[in-house]
Amino acid sequence: MAADLTADTELTAGGPGGADVDAYRQRVRAFIAERGLPMDREGVRVPESAAQERQIRDWLRALYEAGYLGAGWPVEWGGQAGHLPVHDLVVMEELIRGDAYRPLDQVMLAAHAVIAFGSDEQKRELLPRIRAGEHIWCQLFSEPGAGSDLAALRTRAEPDAAGETFTVTGQKIWSTDAQWSDMGLLLARTDPTAERHAGITAFVVPMGLPGVDVRPIREMTGHAEFCEVFLDGLQLGRQHVLGEVNGGWKVVTSGLASERAFVGANAIQLERLFQDLVALARTARLPDGTPALAHEDIQAKLAAALTRVEEVRLIVRDTVERILVEAEHPSDGPVAKLAYTETNVALSELALEIIASAVSIDDDGAQVADRWQHNFLWGRALTISGGASEIMRGLIGRQLLGLPRA
Numbered sequence: 001m002a003a004d005l006t007a008d009t010e011l012t013a014g015g016p017g018g019a020d021v022d023a024y025r026q027r028v029r030a031f032i033a034e035r036g037l038p039m040d041r042e043g044v045r046v047p048e049s050a051a052q053e054r055q056i057r058d059w060l061r062a063l064y065e066a067g068y069l070g071a072g073w074p075v076e077w078g079g080q081a082g083h084l085p086v087h088d089l090v091v092m093e094e095l096i097r098g099d100a101y102r103p104l105d106q107v108m109l110a111a112h113a114v115i116a117f118g119s120d121e122q123k124r125e126l127l128p129r130i131r132a133g134e135h136i137w138c139q140l141f142s143e144p145g146a147g148s149d150l151a152a153l154r155t156r157a158e159p160d161a162a163g164e165t166f167t168v169t170g171q172k173i174w175s176t177d178a179q180w181s182d183m184g185l186l187l188a189r190t191d192p193t194a195e196r197h198a199g200i201t202a203f204v205v206p207m208g209l210p211g212v213d214v215r216p217i218r219e220m221t222g223h224a225e226f227c228e229v230f231l232d233g234l235q236l237g238r239q240h241v242l243g244e245v246n247g248g249w250k251v252v253t254s255g256l257a258s259e260r261a262f263v264g265a266n267a268i269q270l271e272r273l274f275q276d277l278v279a280l281a282r283t284a285r286l287p288d289g290t291p292a293l294a295h296e297d298i299q300a301k302l303a304a305a306l307t308r309v310e311e312v313r314l315i316v317r318d319t320v321e322r323i324l325v326e327a328e329h330p331s332d333g334p335v336a337k338l339a340y341t342e343t344n345v346a347l348s349e350l351a352l353e354i355i356a357s358a359v360s361i362d363d364d365g366a367q368v369a370d371r372w373q374h375n376f377l378w379g380r381a382l383t384i385s386g387g388a389s390e391i392m393r394g395l396i397g398r399q400l401l402g403l404p405r406a
Helices: 002-009 019-035 050-065 085-097 105-117 120-131 248-258 260-283 296-324 332-357 363-382 389-399
Strands: 137-140 156-159 165-172 183-189 200-206 212-217 226-237
Touching: 019 085, 050 120, 085 260, 085 296, 105 120, 105 137, 105 183, 105 200, 105 248, 137 226, 165 183, 165 200, 183 248, 200 226, 200 248, 260 296, 260 332, 260 363, 296 332, 332 363, 332 389
Parallel strands: 137 183
Antiparallel strands: 156 165, 156 183, 165 226, 183 200, 212 226
C-alpha cells in the first residue's frame, strides 16, 4: 500500500518534463546510491566532529559539481542551460528517498538572494564558495519577541554620518546551523522611523567577525540545531549590504519564495514516515503477545493516518504543479506547509501511542521505535520553523478565505 503511494507521487512521464524527468530521476537516484552521505535522522544536520563536517562539505560540493544543485543558477555562475525547475524537486525527493544528507535550506536561500540582488563583486566572492562547500550559511532573521513576524525585528544597523559603515546591535534566535556557519544573511533595521516593512536592510555577514557571539540552544531532542546569536557592536561596511539600503524586505521575501518548489518533497517524507509507522505496528507486541498491526483498532487508525498522508500528497502535488507553471496562489505555500507539519505531528502521536501500549518491541523494530521517539520531539519544531502554524492559519484566512486581519 505504501509502495504504491510512493510510486504515484513521482512526477514521471505524465507530468512536467515527461520521459526526460524519468531519466533525470534515475541518474540522480544512481548518484545518491553510489556516493550519498547518509543522514542519520531527521532534523540532525550539525556535524559532531571535524571529520563529519568535512564529509558534509565534500558531499555538498559533489552535488554542485554533478549539476544536481545550483543547476538553475545563471550559466555564468555554474548553472546549466537545459535545467528545468522540476529537476530541483526531483533532487530533493531522491535525497529523502535515499536517506542522504540534504542541502541546507539557508544556503540555498542565500545563493538565490546573492544571485538576484548581489553586486558583481559579491557574486564573484560568494557564489563559487557556496558551490565548493566552503561557505555554510545561516539566517539571522527571527528575534525574541518577533518570531515569525520578521517585520517586527528590533536589531539595528546604525549608519555613520557618511553612510559607509553600520554598527549592528541586537539579538537573533532560532538560527539553524549558526554554530558552524561561515556566513550569515542578516536582516536589520537601518531606518527606525520607517514603517514596518520599510527601513530594513539585508547584509551578508562573515560569522567570524568581532561582535558576533553564537550560542547553541539545546533542544528537547538532545541535539542543538538552533542557536541564538548576539550582535554587539558588529561593524559592517557597504560591501556587506545585499541589495539596497532599506530594501531588505524585498531581498528576503524573494529568497524565501525561491525555495517554494521544495515543498513537494514533503509528501515523500510523510510517505516514508507512514512506512515506518506500519513497521512499528508490525513489531510492537501488545499484552496478548500479538503485533499491534493485527488489531482492528490499530488498523483503523493506520487507515486514517494514510488518508491524511494522501490528502497532503494531493495538496502538495497541486501546489507543485502550479508552481512549475508560475501560476501559484499566495496561500499555496502556507496551506502545504501547514498540512505537512500538522500531519507529521499526528503520525508521531500515533506512533507514541503504539509504543506506549506495547509490552515489547521485536529486535528488528528497535531502531524504528527510536526514530519515532526522536521524530515526536523534532516534529514540534517543524510546526514553528519557517512560520508557526498559527501564522500559517492567519495567512490562509486572509489570502485564501478573505477574512479580515484580527
